[in-house]
Amino acid sequence: MPQKNVKDIEKEDVLKGPIRAGEIDFGFRKEIAASPGGEKLRHCYQCGTCTSDCPIARFSDSYRPREIIRMAQLGLKKRVLSSNTLWLCAACYTCTDRCPQDVEVASVIRILRNLAVKGKLIPSPFKELGKNIVETGTAYRIPELRLKKRAKTGLPPLPKSNIKAIEKLAEATGFSQMIKQSD
């Protein structure tokens, strides 16, 4: 997971290079198709609508949704999951809306991201958001000053989140473990 290190992302070559027979994971596309949103991965016929309509791809030298989808179909699990470009999708859903084969491209990317961090350290921007949510209920820690300003401007006080309930849900999904691990 890159952090504002544009040069590294754009120079990335993990997706490039000849495919070796031994690196193919034949169960990978089944794994994706079994996740909600990944069901139609096999339907992609590589027309390239996703990439040509992707606002990010227009300004990135490396992010190409069609390429990611193809490599996922081929079972190049290691390459796809270690690719930093995976984290450049803005989830605008233009690709999903326009895919003539009804592949939920943005959802496949989300599935790949979820798999990429499974059992691993959570990338730090998400760790921070995750910790904030589990500890305060909101993705950002709203400063005391803001809360005072709210009162001054006549806005109602922010409702307090139920932290105990969120903790329970984070325990149930293993999410609390994911943010503890990376401390």
Added chain:
Amino acid sequence: MTEEKQNPDQKFLLFLGCAIPYRETSYEISTRKVLQGLGIELVEMPEYNCCGLPLDPVNHEMMLLLAARNLCLAEKEKLNVIALCPGCAGTLRKVNKKLKENKELREKINEQLKKTGLEFRGTIEVKHLLQMLAEDVTLEKIKAAITKPLSSFRVAEHSGCHVTRPAGEIGFDNSEDPEVFKSLIEATGSRYVEYTDKTACCGAPIAGVDDRIPLALSREKLANIKEMGGELLVTVCPFCHMMFDTNQPRIERIFNEDFKIPVLHYPQLLGLAMGFSEEELALNELRVSPSKITSKIS
């Protein structure tokens, strides 16, 4: 219009989310003013938490549970939800639809929610502010509330992706050729400005990964708006607003270009047309000064 009898549809739970109370209170302030003026009662959503969207990339199930929990809280209040942030609205709307339609998923989620004493039943609806204005307040009522038509304003829209996309799950307006925001802008008397790639994303969600791309995307949109003679940009998303307003001076610096295009939250535009003062609508919180525009109001 405030003396009108309120029916149950005119009372909503307000889902504020995280980014608005954190950085974009002007959106909240102006929304409350305008909705009060239109006879809408807002109820604060008790114990709400993040909609879940920020965690979807790393843990889809956690997103589902956070969203479902919010939906259950709304069900307890027996009120439909409006969200001002398209990220929140889209997430809650999508998850609400999925849980209503997919019994297997619903049972799985409810199994977890039970640990916190909640159960998803599927009794409420979620809408983004734009959808609620168009469907529940209605254009007619909005037009009737206009006291100062902004006929000298040339206004462009940027609605934010999740107001309409993914179309199959959101089911509002037309994501390829949207009409609703346009009609709401025209209702204020403003002249609507079309521009190239109007529906394109601003890139904000990846600003934390690589801010070069969102800045380039937003620059291009500002340039397209300027090209078409747009004087003002209107948004309905806290993140898009940060990209175009907060970051505009930075964009001008990096690309050595001059835009000075004020970026208003839609309720600020509507509020001006309804006769509210700049102060009441928190226009002073904008980074790009709107004075060259607002000075045109008689």
